[in-house]
Amino acid sequence: MPLRTPVLDDRSYAQLRDELVARIPVFAPEWTDHNPSDPGITLLELFAFLGENLLYRFNQIPDATKVAFLDLLGIPMLPATPATGLVRFETKEPAGVLVEQHTRVLAGDVPFQTLREVTAWPIGARAAIRMPVTEELDRETLEYVGRAAAAVGASTTEIRAYRTSWGAYEPMKPGGDVLDPATSIDGTLYVALTSALPDLTALAGGRVTLGFVPESDVPTMQVRALDPCAGEGQAPPSPPMEWQVATVVPVAGAADPATADPIWRALDVVGDTTAGLTGPGVVELRLPADLSDIGVYVPADPEALGAGDQPPLVEDTELQRTIVAWLRVFRPGGGAIPAAESVVVNAAAVEQSVTSTAEFLGVGTGEPGQTRSLVHAGVLGDVVVDVEEQGRWVTWEHVDDFRASGIDDRHVVVDRESGAVSCGDGRRGRVWQVGERIRVRSYRSGGGAAGNVGPLAIKAAPDCPKATVVNDLPMRGGADAERLPDAMARIPAEFRTRDRAVTASDFRELAERAGVARAEVLPLFHPLTPHETAPGVVSVVVWPRVDVAHPTAPRPDRVLLDQVCRYLDCRRLVTTELHVIPPTYRRIAVSVGVTVLPGHGAEAVRRWVERVLRQLLAPLPPYGPAGRGWPLGRRVFAPELEAAALQVEGVEYLTPSPMPGSGCLVGIRLAEETAPGVWSEPLSRSIDLEAWEVPELVAVTVVQGEALPPGQVVDPPTPTGPAVPVRSPLEVC
Template sequence: MPLRRPILDDRSYEQLRDELVRRIPIYNPEWTDHNPSDPGITLLELFAFLGENLLYRFNQIPESTRLEYLQLLQIPLRPAQPARALVAMSTEVLNGVLVEKGTEVKAGKLVFETQTEVTVQPVSVQAVAKAVRPCPAADEDGESEVFDSFLRVVDALDGLDADEAAVCYENETVPEAGDGLPVDFDTAVDGMLWVAVLAAGDNDPEELREKFVKNAPVLLNLGFVPDPEPPAAADIYPCPGPGNETPAPAVQWQISTGRLADEGKPVYQALTVEGDSTRGLSREGVLRLKLPRESADMGVFALDDPDLGGTGDLPPQLDEETEARLLFWLRGFRLDESRFGKVLYVGVNAAETTQRRTARTEFLGTGTGQPGQEYRLVHRQVLVDTLTLEVEGPDGWEAWAEVDGFHASTESDRHYRLDSEAGRVTFGNGLQGYPPQLGQRIRARTYRYGGGAEGNVPAGAINKLSGLISGVEVSNPLAAHNGADAETVDQALDRIPGELRRRDRTVTRNDFRELSLQTPGVAVGRAECLPLFHPHTRHAEAAGVVSVVVWPKQDAVHPNAPIPDRNMLHSVCTWLDRRRLITTELYVIPPRYRKVAVSVGVKVRGGYGMDAVRHWVELVLRQYLAPLPPFGPSGEGWPLGRRVHGPELQAAALQVAGVEYLEGEGLTVAGWDMEAQRWVNGTVELELDEVPELAEITVLAGPPSDTPGEALGPPPPVRTPVPVPVLREEC
């Protein structure tokens, strides 16, 4: 039989009073004065007031019951997620300034903590790519000076060997503030990332090099941010986790020594990498390089022939003003000869920060020996894996271990359970988990708390450093990301059925889809699971492989074809990785789009305007082909791999009021063929991970166009910014 819900009484004071007054003639016809001044009416109003309060309390019973279900099922609210940001610091202090790990930096009242130690040096950097360009020709108009310069360089090289060929390039500099266009290092002629380290302020480069040797070893923190656009299919790796790690690409770093070997070959010294959270310059993070101890191992190459500058293995040439501040060059390259892709930002004196604060030691209470003891921390929104809890034992303070639940705990296990959102610590019952005994003191040695969507501050908002440190300026070149508010009670109640079914584990297709949508810190608009689909081989029967396709809720750059950025893919990947089976090879990938063009011929019903009908037919078809909910054939976006069939779109167009019928063939569809590089009429077949992108739609009064998409031509190529060279005048 169906479950019956209680019929709640939600009458107000006025309704109760009016109902009581209407019953007076039935039960007491002699009572004719119903005015508020009558004492009997006053008593009725008192009863109505008390009744309203009683009904209010009664109506809270279902809500209270639902909350009790949460407590009974031990499903705590998910805590707030802290935002993350990369900050860059600067100083003009010659000896540098130490900024320790855990130092607070602020964006207004919001506090961020540094996750890495950094000694801020009085330097700045310029990251440069030797981007391949066509060599100048003698007959090009206005290029005579460039061609003459090219000939001088070739002559200075004293000829090329039989296995060598001159390849021209131009310098492309990575934007210093992180707000410009990214530089594509795939076009670099040598595949290297060149970093010019410059003296800041009025510091003398020679004096600064001597200070580096005197204070050796000096660590230089380089911040690195790749282009947030989703990676190419070849750069998509399995989500990290036990048994599923992919080795980070090995990057070799070298420093210019200023020495030239035989035949003028530059000499470089290998550097030691002390830390790398960029995973081989493949994601946002900080790289720590140890500089040499000897002054002979760092310097600038002095050339007898200036025309040789920038040729071969020599560093790129800089303008005169920048060259005067140059300390040395750093260069990085991958040992497997792969490239770094598009790079958005490279900076020095960088540190990763998280929106959080560190709590001091707190005394929670004294044990009672009773089962299920609970204690509260001073602060809520405790970050995962940051609480160190200790209980006083016979031999002093002893650290206890945090567990998700006591189901696997024995009577002697020193375990506790933490509700991060509420800041509540719970101990076992004596059979499952050992409870603190009578008189044993309990303390939280340290923990970190914070988080929330307000931490997603824009670039430049983090501009204050702890007051104990002077002579250092700080700023975030890019916006903070991944901050999310704590889960509400309604959201927790909505996910109870799913939690009971999957128990926070990804096993079925729906588990992957539902948990992807719940990824904290990112706005996932849609997620689809493709079991057995391998994104590299595009094989649909790959054993043990699961691919999850995700879309953002909105994309201002690609409104018709929203694409997730690297940060979203990484966040979903990390979230699902903790919940997958250890035997699952998991990929989180962006959707692929196939461009389609549609032409519709309509007969307008009498009394309707053609412009209005055209607008509504176009709107209906755009929404019908849209990839995000609440649009698509069933309100969940266009299904992955579903063909775009003309008769299906005709049925959607006929739903518009004002369309009497479709003329001629009614509707024609064309899809872009990537191999043939042309538009092909007819049903557009999509691959398993593809959805359509409506590139063109035309609504005509009369027969539709036979060649939809022809006016568009091929999709325009992606434009790469090409710098215009500035020739220096020679005196």
């Protein structure tokens, strides 16, 4: 039985009027004219009208009451989340520039700050791999390969021919700039350090930070299944990696000193936020204290250049002149480095936030549950709160709630959305005593969708005038604070999930709260064995809110998948194996032939039919058959599409056309792509999807008359003869 909203007073205007008129003989028996023409009756009717309006407002729950309900239930409104990403600094100072932690960088009026200290050196970086050569070579190239093979003492059948492939330098260029060491001949990623300065002695013993962003595209759920959610506090161990720098000293004892390989010296990894180059972040390397033997190795025999264990061959003479050193990284125990979308030097992680320091909150009163407000709302991370107790400052611990707090526990709770700091009530958490001063040493605030700026948007570093800054990739992850209507709508879900993921609806609601447009749950489903039941496994399919590259079939990137994974990991059962995977699309095409009613514009009707079909088959809310996107596994049935097209005003009927392979006449032709550019029309006029699939409408063609073959695009009419331009007439004064 559904819960019904209680009505405190449901009397209508007529009931109020009749009740007032019925009281006239009791209070004013001399009043005998009760007709509508009587002025007194008019005043009673006016009072009844105003009373009905007051009762209507009386039955409404104001926003202030809703906020009070949220406070009583202990359900805080969700704060804004900050956008994050990587930036790189550039400088011409020979001694480098120190960029301190919390340095401001700006994308217009949107502030960001660096999360760690970094030294910007006057160097650049270009990443490369050795790509194997598989195509047939021309005669001149074969001769060059033969000479290079002879120089290293091998035959052409024993060598592994390669070409130097550069990438991860312009990640936003069309088609991407991904560099995959797994496809190279040695599984190694090489980084050439470049500089316009002849002397780099200032780098001796210094720290060089390399920003690494793995390929964000996750093409299939099988690829994602190789990296399941590890669990809260159970992040998988970082795979080992070895960083080395090339010297100009040849290896001792070589059979031919003229073709000897250089010595590679190991580098110390001071810091690594990439978890062994498995995620986006920064790797901090310490260079040797003596750089006298660091440089570009050139063998005595020019035919051996780039062969053996030397750095890759550089054919671009301009780039070759700027290279000052070579770095490389590989897995010591085997395995390849993940595909890289961006590899830059002088990199720093930034966040759309501002750090505030030294705020005086007030003086304690001894009352339970005292609250003090910070200057800035939208608090991020922990807040460092100090309380002066008997002449000395004591740091109080920042906790999520007071449920586990004891009487003497010095705990504070922060409402991140409003910036309110509260103490306990004396039973759960100590209270601020009379006269005790309260201060905040530091906290971060900010966030919002405004931080999701595009590439090259961050261009200003006002606190660092000797360096420039730029972001090669867009900032991601920013979201605005929750609105009150959304918070109210979340209350039933809060009572169902209680912030833990057990049922399928729990996983779906919590995943959508983590920042995705839509989430669907597949219980007992493992992406690597989709046709078998997998006990204890839960797979969550997620769709991003926006995907500029695939607007009709949005796909989440690796960053979003990891974000949902982390959010669900701490809320699932410890016995549940969790996979957060991208959607799997089945590519389909639809072709419609319409007959337009007289008096309606054919072009407008055609466009409306196309829009209705696209919205019906769309994967994201508020579209789809039920407003949540096309359901997983629901078959695409041509008659259902016909019914949607016939609802468009101006469509008289769908023009019948013969269906290939059948004598039936149909109004809509439906096909699926069986091979690139090859479309197959099923005789059943339906496309059955797997339980984990949704349709991707690749092409929809709407024409007057008979429908065209699905997938065929209507070309614009071409002129009958060659096109010749005509100049505008000259103006004569």
